[in-house]
Structures are given as C-alpha cells and as structure tokens.
Amino acid sequence: MDYTTILFEVTDGICTITINRPDKLNALNKTVFDELDNAMDRVYADDSIKGVIITGQGTKAFVAGADISEFLSVPEEKGAQLADRGQQVFFKIEDCPKPVIAAVNGFALGGGCELAMACHLRIASNNARFGQPEVNLGLIPGYGGTQRLTALIGKGKAMELMLTGAMIGADQALNLGLVNEVTTPEELIEKTTSMLKVIMSKSPVAVAKAIKAVNAFNHTRGGFAEETRLFGEAFRSEDMKEGTAAFLEKRAANFPGK
Ligand code: COA
Numbered sequence: 001m002d003y004t005t006i007l008f009e010v011t012d013g014i015c016t017i018t019i020n021r022p023d024k025l026n027a028l029n030k031t032v033f034d035e036l037d038n039a040m041d042r043v044y045a046d047d048s049i050k051g052v053i054i055t056g057q058g059t060k061a062f063v064a065g066a067d068i069s070e071f072l073s074v075p076e077e078k079g080a081q082l083a084d085r086g087q088q089v090f091f092k093i094e095d096c097p098k099p100v101i102a103a104v105n106g107f108a109l110g111g112g113c114e115l116a117m118a119c120h121l122r123i124a125s126n127n128a129r130f131g132q133p134e135v136n137l138g139l140i141p142g143y144g145g146t147q148r149l150t151a152l153i154g155k156g157k158a159m160e161l162m163l164t165g166a167m168i169g170a171d172q173a174l175n176l177g178l179v180n181e182v183t184t185p186e187e188l189i190e191k192t193t194s195m196l197k198v199i200m201s202k203s204p205v206a207v208a209k210a211i212k213a214v215n216a217f218n219h220t221r222g223g224f225a226e227e228t229r230l231f232g233e234a235f236r237s238e239d240m241k242e243g244t245a246a247f248l249e250k251r252a253a254n255f256p257g258k
Pocket of ligand 1: 023024025027064065066067068069107109110111133134136137
C-alpha cells in the first residue's frame, strides 16, 4: 500500500508513524484510518520492528481530531459505523504486543487525544494542548475517549473535559496523569526514543504480557460499544448538523437542542 496521509519509517528497530496532513492539522480522515490500520499490520508482522512512535507532522499539531469536513459526506445512519471503524484501528494500537509511544507535538484534540490515549505511553512537548471538544460539535468522543480518558485521569476530571470541551496544556496533562513526561519540542523525539529504548532493552516476552495484562484491567470493553451507540445517536441530531456547519463556517454554534 502506498501511503498518502502517513509516513512510515523504520530505523534501528523503531518504527515511526507520522500522521502527515499538516495543512489540516493532521485531522483523521478515512484514508488516515486505512493507512494506520495497514501500518499497524506491518508492525505486528515485521520481526525487525521492536517498538513504535506515533507523532504528527509539523510543529502545530499532533492530530486536531477527526476530519470534521468528512462528516458531511457520511449518511447520518452511518455514525456508529464511523466510530466503530476508528475504535477497531485504535484497539490494534492498544493491543500491540510491542511498545507504542505517542510523541505529542501540538494540538491533540478529539480523535487526536484519543489516538494518543490508545498508545501505551504519551510524551508531550510543552506546547501540546489536549482536549475532547466534540461537545462543541453536538457530538461525543467516538474513538474510545469516554473510556480511556476516564481510566487515565478519573471520572470527575474526564467528565469536566468532555462536558466543557476545554483544552488543557501539557503541564496540566502531566499533573492529571494524561501524559507520562513533558519536554521541549526540540527534544521530543529524542526523549521518546530513549524511553522506547529502555523498554526495548527489557524482555519482549514480559513487555508483551505486561501490556496485555494492563489492558485487561477493568476492561470488558462494554463501555466502548455503548460509546459507539451513543455517538451514532448524536450523529443523527440536529445539534451535530449545526455544530459541524458552524465549525466549517468559522462561527459560533447555535444549538437547537434536538
Ligand atoms: N477537521 C478538519 N479540518 C480541520 C480540523 C478538523 N478536526 N482541525 C483543523 N482543521 C483545518 C481547519 O479547517 C483549517 O483548514 P483551512 O485552512 O482549509 O480553513 C486548518 O485545519 C487550520 O486550522 P485553523 O482552525 O485555521 O487553525 P487555528 O490555529 O485557528 O485553530 C484549532 C486550531 C485546533 C483550535 C482548530 O483548528 C480547531 O478547533 N479544530 C477542531 C478541533 C476539534 O473540534 N476536534 C474534534 C473533532 S471531532
């Protein structure tokens, strides 16, 4: 598969996957999901790959969310399917037996925050901004955010971020346990690589089993299915149509509440 929206490089056993749509702040469209899915299949299959870094192209964004402009072309009854597709690709990242670290180099919003949370660890540059702003669009997180954010930072703070749509900076994300380390933009890849190398120096058998065991914690995945269903309902709402139109027209939304 020739990639048009991601970069895939392997050096010294480390595979770096870079979401590569900087003019759209690396927003996740259907092609990005297809390519990420394929890239993760390669990671699983290639014995020379021992660890993975996921990052975003440019200095402004890791990933600014799902591609909102693409929502317009998705029939309203297909919202749940859209969420499910994203969830399945992100499960492939979360379940990867090799360590996967997100190097968060700017905005990590909506699907971007969800992508970072699907990785095993997160290192952020000090200009990173995190949030789940779907409520501004008449939507809810659909790629596992309601589940993983709650698991990472607790129900109270997760609820606050999802209901207010507020963005937080890297230091607050560190205090909340959303990220593991904060560094400068210049040192982000170096720090991420050195943490990955520590993990890669350990027993691959033990690392794979630790990932699997941690993922089994409180994790029936029933909540993910509920998230998909509720995302599908929100996707059919008039609020969603108004919220996405308002974003694309660069104006404030006036929600009808239906
Ligand atoms: N989907 C599609 N396009 C997006 C996008 C997204 N999630 N996020 C940014 N873009 C596009 C913008 O439409 C703009 O495109 P244009 O130049 O063709 O108009 C370009 O990326 C640059 O973004 P812009 O909004 O001009 O940058 P900014 O610095 O003013 O604002 C953000 C940055 C991140 C605050 C703002 O882009 C934003 O709020 N994005 C959406 C975040 C979101 O709601 N994510 C959840 C989606 S479910």
